[in-house]
Amino acid sequence: MDLDSQALNMSSRADLVEFLGGLADSFATHPERWQNANLPDFLNAWAAWLEDMDGYFQNRGESVPTSASWQLIAQMLLAARVYE
Incomplete structure:
Protein backbone atom coordinates (compact mmCIF):
# COMPACT_ATOMS: atom_id res chain seq x y z
CA MET A 1 0.00 0.00 0.00
CA ASP A 2 1.35 3.45 -0.85
CA LEU A 3 1.92 6.13 1.80
CA ASP A 4 -1.15 8.16 0.80
CA SER A 5 -3.38 5.12 1.20
CA GLN A 6 -1.72 4.23 4.49
CA ALA A 7 -2.36 7.73 5.80
CA LEU A 8 -6.03 7.59 4.82
CA ASN A 9 -6.50 4.15 6.38
CA MET A 10 -4.61 4.71 9.63
CA SER A 11 -6.48 3.39 12.64
CA SER A 12 -3.92 2.36 15.24
CA ARG A 13 -0.54 3.09 16.77
CA ALA A 14 0.84 0.09 14.89
CA ASP A 15 -0.37 1.65 11.63
CA LEU A 16 1.48 4.86 12.50
CA VAL A 17 4.67 2.93 13.30
CA GLU A 18 4.46 1.18 9.92
CA PHE A 19 3.71 4.47 8.18
CA LEU A 20 6.73 6.19 9.75
CA GLY A 21 8.95 3.35 8.59
CA GLY A 22 7.58 3.73 5.09
CA LEU A 23 8.12 7.48 5.23
CA ALA A 24 11.76 6.96 6.22
CA ASP A 25 12.20 4.41 3.43
CA SER A 26 10.66 6.87 0.98
CA PHE A 27 13.18 9.53 1.92
CA ALA A 28 16.08 7.08 1.76
CA THR A 29 15.16 5.69 -1.66
CA HIS A 30 13.61 8.74 -3.35
CA PRO A 31 14.96 11.94 -1.76
CA GLU A 32 14.22 13.80 -4.99
CA ARG A 33 10.51 13.46 -4.22
CA TRP A 34 10.93 15.45 -1.01
CA GLN A 35 10.80 19.22 -1.23
CA ASN A 36 11.73 19.53 2.46
CA ALA A 37 14.85 17.39 2.53
Missing part, protein backbone atom coordinates in the same frame (compact mmCIF):
# COMPACT_ATOMS: atom_id res chain seq x y z
CA ASN A 38 16.23 18.44 5.89
CA LEU A 39 14.77 18.44 9.37
CA PRO A 40 14.31 22.22 9.83
CA ASP A 41 12.53 22.55 6.48
CA PHE A 42 10.39 19.50 7.21
CA LEU A 43 9.38 20.77 10.66
CA ASN A 44 8.66 24.27 9.34
CA ALA A 45 6.50 22.81 6.56
CA TRP A 46 4.70 20.60 9.09
CA ALA A 47 3.99 23.65 11.26
CA ALA A 48 2.77 25.67 8.27
CA TRP A 49 0.46 22.87 7.12
CA LEU A 50 -0.87 22.44 10.63
CA GLU A 51 -1.63 26.15 10.83
CA ASP A 52 -3.47 26.00 7.49
CA MET A 53 -5.07 22.57 7.81
CA ASP A 54 -8.61 23.92 8.13
CA GLY A 55 -8.49 24.99 4.49
CA TYR A 56 -7.20 21.56 3.41
CA PHE A 57 -10.17 19.77 4.96
CA GLN A 58 -12.70 22.41 3.89
CA ASN A 59 -11.46 22.21 0.28
CA ARG A 60 -12.04 18.46 0.39
CA GLY A 61 -15.56 18.96 1.75
CA GLU A 62 -14.58 17.33 5.04
CA SER A 63 -15.01 18.47 8.62
CA VAL A 64 -11.93 19.85 10.31
CA PRO A 65 -10.81 17.33 12.97
CA THR A 66 -11.53 18.47 16.50
CA SER A 67 -10.79 15.36 18.55
CA ALA A 68 -7.18 14.72 17.57
CA SER A 69 -4.70 15.07 20.39
CA TRP A 70 -2.05 17.38 19.07
CA GLN A 71 -0.47 17.22 22.52
CA LEU A 72 0.19 13.54 22.01
CA ILE A 73 1.91 14.24 18.71
CA ALA A 74 4.09 16.85 20.40
CA GLN A 75 4.93 14.43 23.21
CA MET A 76 5.96 11.80 20.68
CA LEU A 77 8.22 14.29 18.91
CA LEU A 78 9.81 15.34 22.17
CA ALA A 79 10.39 11.74 23.21
CA ALA A 80 11.87 10.96 19.80
CA ARG A 81 14.63 13.50 20.47
CA VAL A 82 16.16 11.24 23.13
CA TYR A 83 14.65 7.77 22.64
CA GLU A 84 17.01 5.23 21.10
Whole structure:
Protein backbone atom coordinates (compact mmCIF):
# COMPACT_ATOMS: atom_id res chain seq x y z
CA MET A 1 0.00 0.00 0.00
CA ASP A 2 1.35 3.45 -0.85
CA LEU A 3 1.92 6.13 1.80
CA ASP A 4 -1.15 8.16 0.80
CA SER A 5 -3.38 5.12 1.20
CA GLN A 6 -1.72 4.23 4.49
CA ALA A 7 -2.36 7.73 5.80
CA LEU A 8 -6.03 7.59 4.82
CA ASN A 9 -6.50 4.15 6.38
CA MET A 10 -4.61 4.71 9.63
CA SER A 11 -6.48 3.39 12.64
CA SER A 12 -3.92 2.36 15.24
CA ARG A 13 -0.54 3.09 16.77
CA ALA A 14 0.84 0.09 14.89
CA ASP A 15 -0.37 1.65 11.63
CA LEU A 16 1.48 4.86 12.50
CA VAL A 17 4.67 2.93 13.30
CA GLU A 18 4.46 1.18 9.92
CA PHE A 19 3.71 4.47 8.18
CA LEU A 20 6.73 6.19 9.75
CA GLY A 21 8.95 3.35 8.59
CA GLY A 22 7.58 3.73 5.09
CA LEU A 23 8.12 7.48 5.23
CA ALA A 24 11.76 6.96 6.22
CA ASP A 25 12.20 4.41 3.43
CA SER A 26 10.66 6.87 0.98
CA PHE A 27 13.18 9.53 1.92
CA ALA A 28 16.08 7.08 1.76
CA THR A 29 15.16 5.69 -1.66
CA HIS A 30 13.61 8.74 -3.35
CA PRO A 31 14.96 11.94 -1.76
CA GLU A 32 14.22 13.80 -4.99
CA ARG A 33 10.51 13.46 -4.22
CA TRP A 34 10.93 15.45 -1.01
CA GLN A 35 10.80 19.22 -1.23
CA ASN A 36 11.73 19.53 2.46
CA ALA A 37 14.85 17.39 2.53
CA ASN A 38 16.23 18.44 5.89
CA LEU A 39 14.77 18.44 9.37
CA PRO A 40 14.31 22.22 9.83
CA ASP A 41 12.53 22.55 6.48
CA PHE A 42 10.39 19.50 7.21
CA LEU A 43 9.38 20.77 10.66
CA ASN A 44 8.66 24.27 9.34
CA ALA A 45 6.50 22.81 6.56
CA TRP A 46 4.70 20.60 9.09
CA ALA A 47 3.99 23.65 11.26
CA ALA A 48 2.77 25.67 8.27
CA TRP A 49 0.46 22.87 7.12
CA LEU A 50 -0.87 22.44 10.63
CA GLU A 51 -1.63 26.15 10.83
CA ASP A 52 -3.47 26.00 7.49
CA MET A 53 -5.07 22.57 7.81
CA ASP A 54 -8.61 23.92 8.13
CA GLY A 55 -8.49 24.99 4.49
CA TYR A 56 -7.20 21.56 3.41
CA PHE A 57 -10.17 19.77 4.96
CA GLN A 58 -12.70 22.41 3.89
CA ASN A 59 -11.46 22.21 0.28
CA ARG A 60 -12.04 18.46 0.39
CA GLY A 61 -15.56 18.96 1.75
CA GLU A 62 -14.58 17.33 5.04
CA SER A 63 -15.01 18.47 8.62
CA VAL A 64 -11.93 19.85 10.31
CA PRO A 65 -10.81 17.33 12.97
CA THR A 66 -11.53 18.47 16.50
CA SER A 67 -10.79 15.36 18.55
CA ALA A 68 -7.18 14.72 17.57
CA SER A 69 -4.70 15.07 20.39
CA TRP A 70 -2.05 17.38 19.07
CA GLN A 71 -0.47 17.22 22.52
CA LEU A 72 0.19 13.54 22.01
CA ILE A 73 1.91 14.24 18.71
CA ALA A 74 4.09 16.85 20.40
CA GLN A 75 4.93 14.43 23.21
CA MET A 76 5.96 11.80 20.68
CA LEU A 77 8.22 14.29 18.91
CA LEU A 78 9.81 15.34 22.17
CA ALA A 79 10.39 11.74 23.21
CA ALA A 80 11.87 10.96 19.80
CA ARG A 81 14.63 13.50 20.47
CA VAL A 82 16.16 11.24 23.13
CA TYR A 83 14.65 7.77 22.64
CA GLU A 84 17.01 5.23 21.10
